[in-house]
Amino acid sequence: MEFYSTQNKNLRVSFKDAVFNSMPLDKGLYMPESIPRLSSRFIDQIEKYNLPEIAFEVASALLQNEIPSETLRKLIEDAVNFEAPVVKLDNSTYVLELFHGPSLAFKDFGARFMSRVMSYFLQADEPLLDVLVATSGDTGGAVALGFLGVPNTRVTILYPKGKVSPIQELQLTTNGQNIRAIEIEGTFDDCQALVKQAFADEELNLKLRLTSANSINIARLIPQTFYYFNAYAQLKRKGVEQVTFAVPSGNFGNIGAGLLAYRMGLPVKQFIAATNVNDTVPRYLESGIYQTKPSVPTYANAMDVGAPSNWVRIMDLFHNDMEAVKTMIKAYRFTDEETLNGMKAIFDKYNYIACPHTAIAYLATERYKSENKTNDETTVFLSTAHPCKFPEVFPVEMAAKIEVPAQVRDLMHKPKQSEQLAADFNVFKAYLMQF
Known part of the structure; x- marks a missing residue:
């Protein structure tokens, strides 16, 4: 399988090149040259497969022998060695918990798969691989743990x-070894812009072998399809044949992976994009005008993205057919006040504790149901992070009921290691060039 740039479909590269180069020189994003349809036999019997088996089938279809089958199977079994359960709240509402990996966030799927793919392709005599990643919260922690100790790699994480x-910051800054963390005086969009500028800088690329661990990297997108198929498998065991997914959306890689799964044959009725007040996509779907804006800090900080990189991939999946996009994606935005009310509502109704991002997806689910009168439709909203990562957001009585995993308690005793830089590319470039 070759991969093309969304800016130029004649620009084709191998999967290995797409992974290591992250972003084409024309500043597009890589996409598979064709979207394979999984066999109806596999979809019809998907409930018989477990998560690693599903992941292998999906990855094999997308990569088509770029990695030998047995190697790919072992790679997946190592990367996806945790559960992603669908939890029933009522007869028509489920939550897909994606926070059971090492960093307690859905980003573990992409980061762990990508680090192992890169490790497979890396040769011992090759130059050091410099992995750059901008994070608004959860990506950095997942990438740090995914790449920690991987030979011949060095990870530089930029965060606002x-x-x-506080817990997200500890996950970014307490690793040491081959992981470096930089506090940027600015927003996530500033961090993302610095990373993109680095990839476009000729001098940097002559000196360093740069790649990205952000969701612009195709190796992040592919493994995120796994949990959509796996969620459907779990629901089929409960007699559900079609589903609507509500997805907390910031950089739009998560919902982009869901839409890729849909194009591969996953029976999905509707996708719901749930955002905070950083609402570039909801505004676009309403007005037809795509206008980015500076990101605004919210309680759902991993979604504080004013210029979502992956939207170009979603438009590409639909051949830039705006009407088709609007048919398949409904989008809703929510304020911080609404988010807090949503956290309380889901706790009061179901005794379920949801992080701010998850609460926004729940609110979008409820809004969609009320507007479309689909009380009997099965909806699944994605829970993207463990609530323990946001203790300051919860009322005292809810916070007291959050179970803090051992790996988080261990972080409290580790020293913070980070640099502080201005949101200035020349400053960032000088930092990278000195090593």
């Missing part, structure tokens, strides 16, 4: 100072 939760 004061705009990630």
Whole structure:
């Protein structure tokens, strides 16, 4: 399988090149040259497969022998070695919990798969691989743990100072070894812009072998399809044949993976894009005008993205057919006040504790149901992070009921290791060039 740039479909590269180069020189994003349809036999019997088996089938279809089958199977079994359960709240509402991996966030699927793919392709005599990643919260922690100790790699994580939760910051800054963390005086969009500028800088690319661990990397997108198929398998065991997914959306990689799964044959009735007040996509779907804006800090900080990179992939999946996009994606935005009310509502109704991002997906689910009168339709909203990562957001009585995993408690005793830089590319470039 070759991969093309969304800016130029004649620009084709191998999967290996797409993974290591992350972003084409024309500043598009890589996409598979064709979207394979999984066999109806596999979809019809998907409930018989477990998560690693599903992941292998999906990855095999997309990669088509770029990695030998047995190697790919072992890689997946190592990367996806945790559960992603669908939890029933009522007869028509489920939550897909994606926070059972090492960093307690859905980003573990992409980061762990990508690190192992890169490790497979890396040769011992090759130059050091410099992995750059911008994070608004959860990506950095997942990438740090995914790449920690991987030979011949060095990871540099940029995060907006004061705009990630204390536990998220500990996950970014307490690793050492081959992981470096930089606090940027600015927003996530500033961090993302610095990373993109680095990839476009000729001098940097002559000196360093740069790649990205952000969702612009195709190796992040592919494994995120796994949990959509696996969620459907779990629901089929309960007699559900079609589903609507509500997805917390920031950089739009998560819902982009769901739409890729849909194009591969997953029976999905509707996707719901749930955002906070960083609502570039909802505004676009309403007005037809795509206009980015500076991101605004919210309680759902991993979604604080004003210029979502992956939207170009979604438009590409639908051949830039705006009407088709609007038919398949409904989008809703929610304020911080509404988010807090949503956290309380889901707790009061179901005794379920949801992080701010998850609460926004729940609110979007409820809004969609009320507007479309689909009380009997099965909806699944995605829970993207463990609530323990946001203790300051919860009322005291809810916070007291959050079970803090051992790996988080261990972080409290580790020293913070980070640099502080201005949101200035020349400053960032000088930092990278000195090593």
